[in-house]
Amino acid sequence: MTPRSFLLTPQLAEYVRASSDPLDEVMADLVRETAELAARGEVSATMQIAPEQGVLMRLLTTALGARTAIEIGTFTGFSALCIARGLPADGSLLCLDRDEQVTAVARRYWARAGLADRIELRLGDALPSLRSLPAEPTFDLAFVDADKTGYAAYVAELHPRLRPNGVVLLDNTLRDGRVLDPRDEDDRALAELNAALAADPRWETALLPLADGLTLLRKR
Numbered sequence: 589m590t591p592r593s594f595l596l597t598p599q600l601a602e603y604v605r606a607s608s609d610p611l612d613e614v615m616a617d618l619v620r621e622t623a624e625l626a627a628r629g630e631v632s633a634t635m636q637i638a639p640e641q642g643v644l645m646r647l648l649t650t651a652l653g654a655r656t657a658i659e660i661g662t663f664t665g666f667s668a669l670c671i672a673r674g675l676p677a678d679g680s681l682l683c684l685d686r687d688e689q690v691t692a693v694a695r696r697y698w699a700r701a702g703l704a705d706r707i708e709l710r711l712g713d714a715l716p717s718l719r720s721l722p723a724e725p726t727f728d729l730a731f732v733d734a735d736k737t738g739y740a741a742y743v744a745e746l747h748p749r750l751r752p753n754g755v756v757l758l759d760n761t762l763r764d765g766r767v768l769d770p771r772d773e774d775d776r777a778l779a780e781l782n783a784a785l786a787a788d789p790r791w792e793t794a795l796l797p798l799a800d801g802l803t804l805l806r807k808r
């Protein structure tokens with residue numbers, strides 16, 4: 589099953605997709621292959637972002653004029669493909685993930701899309717990888733979609749590495765609605781982070797009820 593916005597019925601999710609730009613052939617094939625891997629129990633079925641979110645992220649990357657981007661949590665590479673598609677020819681995307689097996693799928697699709705030279709994948713725990721980058725404004729855009737209890741530290745480490753007006757996108761900030769009634773530490777981590785960000789004057793914050801909740805942070 590393809591992931592979808594949880595607040596929409598399946599019919600409305602179909603309508604939303606049909607009323608937006610379609611996925612290109614490589615993106616659609618990657619969504620299909622990931623769904624097949626999930627159906628065989630080889631990867632988790634809930635990891636990949638929804639197609640409508642990917643289309644938005646590609647549009648945002650281009651509209652923001654982003655040239656340098658970073659992603660934390662890459663999996664089979666769909667969100668990275670969407671960001672990289674929105675970058676200019678001399679743009680770059682740094683992907684951080686610790687899973688060599690799933691990111692091998694990602695590398696295959698990036699090569700097929702002709703984007704392999706625009707994307708660098710660093711394998712390992714994301715927080716030390718992020719901390720090893722110079723603490724100076726480097727990135728125009730960041731996407732965070734890894735371990736939920738790590739988000740607060742990722743946001744803290746991204747702040748000095750983001751250019752002024754740079755944007756961070758945080759995935760799963762509604763936790764299927766459970767931020768209202770957290771049931772586990774991942775839910776609690778996101779509920780606490782959402783409250784902290786809404787009160788943090790360093791960021792302009794908008795939480796969109798798209799997919800599983802997508803928060804946009806603009807560095808003031």
Ligand SMILES: C[S@@+](CC[C@H](N)C(=O)[O-])C[C@H]1O[C@@H](n2cnc3c(N)ncnc32)[C@H](O)[C@@H]1O
Pocket residue numbers: 634635636637660661662663664665666667668684685686687690712713714715733734735738
């Ligand atoms: C939800 S999936 C990312 C989905 C991806 N954005 C997409 O649209 O296909 C989360 C990914 O984060 C990675 N991950 C989780 N915790 C991590 C950590 N501490 N360091 C590095 N990678 C991590 C997992 O290996 C997994 O591939």
